[in-house]
Structure formats: C-alpha cells, structure tokens
Amino acid sequence: MNKTLVTGAAGFLGSHMVAKLLAEGRQVVGIDNLSTGKADNLRTFSDGGAFVFIGCDVADPEVLRLPELEGVTEIYHLASPASPKFYQSRPFETIEVNTTGTKRMLELARLSGAKIVYSSTSEAYGDPLVHPQDERYRGNVNTWGPRACYDEAKRLGEVFCYEYFHRYRVRVKVARIFNTYSAGLRNDDGRVISNFVTQAIAGDDLTVYGDGSQTRSFCYVDDTIRGLRLLMEKDAADGEIVNIGNPVEHTILHVAETVIRLSGSPSGIRFLPLPEDDPKVRRPVIAKAEALLGWKPEISLEEGLRRTISAYRERMQGGMRP
Incomplete structure (x- = not known):
C-alpha cells in the first residue's frame, strides 16, 4: 500500500486531502503542530489504522528521523498559515515552515525517493502588474510590508523546490493555489x-x-484537491509550477x-x-x-x-x- 504524508493535516486544505486519500484506500500520515489547524478537523479519522497523526513541526530537524515516515512514497507539503490574519500574527513561524520546513520535506523526498507537491500560492504574484497571471510572470511582491512573511517565504520555498529538482532530480511539483474555499474554512479564519x-x-x-x-478568483476545495491529486500523479508535471485556481x-x-x-x-x-x-x-x-x-x-x-x-x-x- 502506498504511504502518503500530508503536512498541515489539521488545516483546511490538509484535512480535505487526508479525507480524499483515505477514501481512495491509501495509508496516510498526517503532521501538524496545530498552530492554526484544528484537531477537530481530524476527529472522523481513526488514528492508528490507515491514518496516523503526528503532532510536530515540519521545520524541526527531528522530523526526518520519525519512524512513521519510513516508506513514504508521496508527500503533500500543505503546512503553513494561509490567512493574512494568521500569518501576520505568526510571521517568523510562517517564514520557517515555508523555507526550512520545505527543505526538510524535500530532503525526505530525496532520501525516500518520494514524489512531492509543494503548495505555493497566487500570492507569489504579489499585486500583479500583468493580468491575468500565468506561471511565467515573476510577480510584483513587496519585500518590506505586512504580507512579505507569507509571499516571500512561499517564493523562497519554490527556490528550494527548483534546486532539489535540478540538483537531485527530486520529483517535485509546485502548485500556485488561488483562493480556495468551502464550508471547511474556520469562521474566524479572516479570509x-x-x-x-x-x-x-x-x-x-x-x-x-x-x-x-x-477582484479575486475563487476555487471550491473539491476542485483544488482534484488538481493537487492530478499534479502528484502526472509525471509530466515533475519540475513544473502550475496554477491551480478558477479563471472566473x-x-x-x-x-x-x-x-x-x-x-x-x-x-x-x-x-x-x-x-x-x-x-x-x-x-x-x-x-x-x-x-x-x-x-x-x-x-x-x-x-x-x-x-x-x-x-x-x-x-x-x-x-x-x-
């Protein structure tokens, strides 16, 4: 049975991914430090069976030594505060999870031979001067402002992905996600x-x-999850950045x-x-x-x-x- 790791498993996107993978009959390991994720999001999944939850921070160097991660074949790196309300109140944690945490997950992928999807963001485009935005647009991001801790950390996470793909041939795929929503969003989320x-x-x-x-382009979570699953599955997406969002x-x-x-x-x-x-x-x-x-x-x-x-x-x- 394939073993899949989901970071940020107790968060909005992560918990939906866990549910989807378990419904497909996969073995899933979820990691979350519960800084913004909610344990209640995982209450319907039985810990210790097909799903195992680990309460830890992906930026911790000890994460690479967790025995539960042996044999991982797929990694969805979804961990990060995503709402301005949360990432602006936790700027250093946001930077850490998207840089050091991303490097840890890429290293795990390198050591285990796993495929990895990194959840980047449309915020990589900043306040765009090009509209609409395709993946070749390099963005207009302010490095000296309240959103920089998220925008620039995500962009640096993409740089780590680039280096691991080109230096070590890690099968990494980058998703720039646009404004995902559904009833699973916390009502105090701030989005x-x-x-x-x-x-x-x-x-x-x-x-x-x-x-x-x-303006914004809103993508319902079922569509986003389907896009991320296809991104993981398709070999043609290795080493690619792909927009996942609704163009309306x-x-x-x-x-x-x-x-x-x-x-x-x-x-x-x-x-x-x-x-x-x-x-x-x-x-x-x-x-x-x-x-x-x-x-x-x-x-x-x-x-x-x-x-x-x-x-x-x-x-x-x-x-x-x-």
Missing part, C-alpha cells in the same frame, strides 16, 4: 468567504475593504452581494480602508493545468457559496463553530 458567510448568517453587515472593486474573476463587492442574496440575509455592506499591499486583481491562466493535468474547475462560485452557506448555517444553528 473573505468565511468572513462574508459568517456575517451574513449572523445578520451583521458584511465588511468590504476599499470600494470592493478589487469576481469583484469582492459582487461576492458580498451574492452571499447576501443566497443566504437571504438582511445584512448591509460596510466599507473599510483597503489593507496595505492588498492585491487589486487576481486571475489565473490555467492553460498549463489543462495541458499537463487535464484539469479545470467544475464548481461555480454560486454553487460553492450555496454549499458553504448551508453548512455554516447548520453548524452555527447547532451551536458549533464552523
């Missing part, structure tokens, strides 16, 4: 979808920063209005100043993903929001935090 849905269900005004004309672009104001409409909320919209270095536009070119992986997203924003609103409402009415 736009979780904020809007939580506020709408509570009947609070939705908080829009700036005038809401800035929406203004933030339109998203807010759609959440209010779909939830039937009486909420209004409250406008606040735009945060420093907040990107004005964001839309992936996915021609490479289509060509290499045969992948494109299938779930529309409206359908994804319906699912997210329904699940958040059910949990909040049951007295549980999403």
Whole structure:
C-alpha cells in the first residue's frame, strides 16, 4: 500500500486531502503542530489504522528521523498559515515552515525517493502588474510590508523546490493555489468567504475593504484537491509550477452581494480602508493545468457559496463553530 504524508493535516486544505486519500484506500500520515489547524478537523479519522497523526513541526530537524515516515512514497507539503490574519500574527513561524520546513520535506523526498507537491500560492504574484497571471510572470511582491512573511517565504520555498529538482532530480511539483474555499474554512479564519458567510448568517453587515472593486478568483476545495491529486500523479508535471485556481474573476463587492442574496440575509455592506499591499486583481491562466493535468474547475462560485452557506448555517444553528 502506498504511504502518503500530508503536512498541515489539521488545516483546511490538509484535512480535505487526508479525507480524499483515505477514501481512495491509501495509508496516510498526517503532521501538524496545530498552530492554526484544528484537531477537530481530524476527529472522523481513526488514528492508528490507515491514518496516523503526528503532532510536530515540519521545520524541526527531528522530523526526518520519525519512524512513521519510513516508506513514504508521496508527500503533500500543505503546512503553513494561509490567512493574512494568521500569518501576520505568526510571521517568523510562517517564514520557517515555508523555507526550512520545505527543505526538510524535500530532503525526505530525496532520501525516500518520494514524489512531492509543494503548495505555493497566487500570492507569489504579489499585486500583479500583468493580468491575468500565468506561471511565467515573476510577480510584483513587496519585500518590506505586512504580507512579505507569507509571499516571500512561499517564493523562497519554490527556490528550494527548483534546486532539489535540478540538483537531485527530486520529483517535485509546485502548485500556485488561488483562493480556495468551502464550508471547511474556520469562521474566524479572516479570509473573505468565511468572513462574508459568517456575517451574513449572523445578520451583521458584511465588511468590504476599499470600494470592493478589487477582484479575486475563487476555487471550491473539491476542485483544488482534484488538481493537487492530478499534479502528484502526472509525471509530466515533475519540475513544473502550475496554477491551480478558477479563471472566473469576481469583484469582492459582487461576492458580498451574492452571499447576501443566497443566504437571504438582511445584512448591509460596510466599507473599510483597503489593507496595505492588498492585491487589486487576481486571475489565473490555467492553460498549463489543462495541458499537463487535464484539469479545470467544475464548481461555480454560486454553487460553492450555496454549499458553504448551508453548512455554516447548520453548524452555527447547532451551536458549533464552523
């Protein structure tokens, strides 16, 4: 049986990946230091059977000596704070997991002969001067600002991937992920979808920063996970950077209005100043993903929001935090 390692297993994306892999009958080892991930995300998986959880930090040098990682054939390196709220409150941890932690996972892949997918981000493009963004665009990232700890750490993680691929022929694939969402997002996550849905269900005004004309491209988590799985499977993706995101672009104001409409909320919209270095536009070119992986997203924003609103409402009415 193939053994797959998922770092950041208790996080939003990681826990969805663990569920997908277990459903496929795979043996899975999950690692998470629970700094932003939630143990509750793993409560449905039985530790010690097909799934084993290890509470540790991937940047710790001892991680390479863990006996549970012997025989690993695939590594999904998904560990990192991803919301500005969390990475700005933990800047050094964010830098560490995406640089030292990435090097540790690449070294594990080199020693074990495993394939590895590194979860980079659309933030590698910064506040882009080229629109839409394909993988050849080098980005417009501010190294001296509140988002740099995440943006630049992810970019340096990509450099480690490049070196391990070219020097050691490690079968690494880099996914630049664009704004993934679903009901699995924590309602205190601070990202736009979780904020809007939580506020709408509570009947609070939705908080829009700036005038809401800035754009994002939102990808439902099922589509993102499918893209990452294909990235791992395809040999043609070895040593490649691939955008994984939905190329349909929406203004933030339109998203807010759609959440209010779909939830039937009486909420209004409250406008606040735009945060420093907040990107004005964001839309992936996915021609490479289509060509290499045969992948494109299938779930529309409206359908994804319906699912997210329904699940958040059910949990909040049951007295549980999403």
